[in-house]
Amino acid sequence: xxxxxxxxxxxxxxxxxxxxxxxxxxxxxxxxxxxxxxxxxxxxxxxxxxxxxxxxxxxxxxxxxxxxxxxxxxxxxxxxxxxxxxxxxxxxxxxxxxxxxxxxxxxxxxxxxxxxxxxxxxxxxxxxxxxxxxxxxxxxxxxxxxxxxxxxxxxxxxxxxxxxxxxxxxxxxxxxxxxxxxxxxx
Amino acid sequence: xxxxxxxxxxxxxxxxxxxxxxxxxxxxxxxxxxxxxxxxxxxxxxxxxxxxxxxxxxxxxxxxxxxxxxxxxxxxxxxxxxxxxxxxxxxxxxxxxxxxxxxxxxxxxxxxxxxxxxxxxxxxxxxxxxxxxxxxxxxxxxxxxxxxxxxxxxxxxxxxxxxxxxxxxxxxxxxxxxxxxxxxxxxxxxxxxxxxxxxxxxxxxxxxxxxxxxxxxxxxxxxxxxxxxxxxxxxxxxxxxxxxxxxxxxxxxxxxxxxxxxxxxxxxxxxxxxxxxxxxxxxxxxxxxx
Numbered sequence: 289x290x291x292x293x294x295x296x297x298x299x300x301x302x303x304x305x306x307x308x309x310x311x312x313x314x315x316x317x318x319x320x321x322x323x324x325x326x327x328x329x330x331x332x333x334x335x336x337x338x339x340x341x342x343x344x345x346x347x348x349x350x351x352x353x354x355x356x357x358x359x360x361x362x363x364x365x366x367x368x369x370x371x372x373x374x375x376x377x378x379x380x381x382x383x384x385x386x387x388x389x390x391x392x393x394x395x396x397x398x399x400x401x402x403x404x405x406x407x408x409x410x411x412x413x414x415x416x417x418x419x420x421x422x423x424x425x426x427x428x429x430x431x432x433x434x435x436x437x438x439x440x441x442x443x444x445x446x447x448x449x450x451x452x453x454x455x456x457x458x459x460x461x462x463x464x465x466x467x468x469x470x471x472x473x474x
Numbered sequence: 475x476x477x478x479x480x481x482x483x484x485x486x487x488x489x490x491x492x493x494x495x496x497x498x499x500x501x502x503x504x505x506x507x508x509x510x511x512x513x514x515x516x517x518x519x520x521x522x523x524x525x526x527x528x529x530x531x532x533x534x535x536x537x538x539x540x541x542x543x544x545x546x547x548x549x550x551x552x553x554x555x556x557x558x559x560x561x562x563x564x565x566x567x568x569x570x571x572x573x574x575x576x577x578x579x580x581x582x583x584x585x586x587x588x589x590x591x592x593x594x595x596x597x598x599x600x601x602x603x604x605x606x607x608x609x610x611x612x613x614x615x616x617x618x619x620x621x622x623x624x625x626x627x628x629x630x631x632x633x634x635x636x637x638x639x640x641x642x643x644x645x646x647x648x649x650x651x652x653x654x655x656x657x658x659x660x661x662x663x664x665x666x667x668x669x670x671x672x673x674x675x676x677x678x679x680x681x682x683x684x685x686x687x688x689x690x691x692x693x694x695x696x697x698x699x700x701x702x703x704x705x706x707x708x709x710x711x712x713x714x715x716x717x718x719x720x721x722x723x724x725x726x727x728x729x730x731x732x733x734x735x736x737x738x739x740x741x742x743x744x745x746x747x748x749x750x751x752x753x754x755x756x757x758x759x760x761x762x763x764x
Contacts, residue, residue: 348532352560380536387553469549 295320302328302424307441313434319344321426321438322418326353328440329420332363334453336404337416338370338431341379351384363394367457371399377468389466398460404452422447477604477617480695484604487698488597494590494702503702504582507709514577514713521724522570528731529559529566530738538741552741558734566727573720580716581709584652589631592657593698596624599665614687616672621690623664628697635708 294317301310302324312318322344326333333354337345344350358364366385376382388395403414406429416428425446428436439445477484493499508514535556599620603613631651650656 348536355557355560383549384553384556387550387557390550470547 298324302440305441309437309439311437315343319347323349323353325420325424326357331421334419335366339368339372341375346379346381351381358388358393366397367400369400382465386465386469397463397465399463400456400460402456417449419446419449422450425449477600481604484597484600488594491590491594495587500586508581512710512713515574518573525566525727525731528735555738562734577716581712583705585631586705588654588657592661595661611676612672615675616668618687619668619671620664621694624694627660632704
């Protein structure tokens with residue numbers, strides 16, 4: 289499927305709240321799904337990732353979708369298990385997060401050491417995920433090759449991921465992104 | 475001269491008219507005129523291109539890499555300008571698409587289909603009576619009145635559409651040329667009038683009236699073809715008015731783009747000045763060292 293067709297396909301699934309589970313394994317395709325999760329969420333998007341400084345994280349479409357979501361009043365919770373301060377200082381995404389933090393918007397980044405896996409995976413590979421509004425999700429089952437399974441309407445599994453996320457989030461350490469670009473760091 | 479001498483032309487007019495009765499064909503006719511003949515889409519894209527060109531490109535903004543100005547963090551300022559540019563870009567795309575859609579919507583002439591129905595039925599009637607050799611007096615008066623009604627109907631329809639271009643809308647039912655029911659009523663009235671006059675009058679021996687009949691017939695047949703040219707002119711006039719509205723909108727958007735451009739150029743000039751200061755400092759340090 290060409291990129292434009294895949295984008296339309298993903299948009300169609302999101303617009304119609306299709307409950308099918310679909311797979312992808314490409315950064316561009318991952319970006320299409322993440323953008324739609326942001327565009328179709330109303331209250332809260334949860335992101336569990338490594339450091340968000342590489343690949344999809346700093347793509348302008350992702351940053352724009354995140355910005356529009358926050359400006360609509362949405363909350364973004366980010367949990368990183370491979371946070372790298374020096375890379376974050378150069379990341380366009382973190383610069384934008386710092387900007388919204390300084391405006392008092394509902395966005396927070398925390399760090400953890402936990403590396404989640406799927407019980408059903410015999411190889412016990414680490415997973416990353418994004419959940420939108422306890423309804424849509426993208427679960428990256430192979431973080432090296434960017435393989436993921438996604439759905440825009442899977443409330444049961446999305447809620448399971450959200451609950452798992454929140455249980456770690458509450459115990460994790462906040463990273464003050466504002467200070468990365470603040471006067472103390474000049 | 476008899477009506478049957480012109481039967482090929484009448485058949486051609488009927489064929490074209492029945493095609494335009496289908497609303498999709500009328501829509502395509504408007505689209506072809508707007509996009510390919512009058513090139514309104516190209517004009518819209520050209521005007522908006524001016525705004526897009528004024529905005530600094532994304533790569534330039536993303537690579538503004540200084541972090542402080544006089545030991546104060548500059549991140550919020552830079553991110554604010556980036557966000558302004560993103561929002562303006564989105565606004566420009568949305569306005570451009572809206573302008574193209576507005577042109578097609580406002581240039582679509584609903585009465586084209588219903589007037590084409592009237593012309594089709596008029597042509598069918600003419601073809602019908604052209605075959606009759608007997609009752610010549612009746613059919614001459616019949617076609618005289620029918621032609622006169624057709625000419626009046628088309629003139630009234632054109633005038634009404636022209637007045638609409640200047641936003642002078644006549645809301646009376648008599649002027650609802652966009653309705654199929656209206657065109658069916660008008661042709662019915664024309665037929666009744668023509669039949670009544672056919673029975674009441676006889677001017678087969680009146681040379682002047684026969685001449686007038688011939689002229690009316692030729693004019694009505696010409697009008698059935700000129701109908702599409704007139705609508706083309708009306709579409710062009712509507713398009714020209716919309717173009718002026720687009721110009722006003724684009725001028726306002728251009729000012730917004732210029733403001734964002736100026737703000738970002740300010741940031742770039744700070745970057746350039748900081749670079750120059752650093753270069754000077756390095757040169758002085760090198761001099762001192764040597």
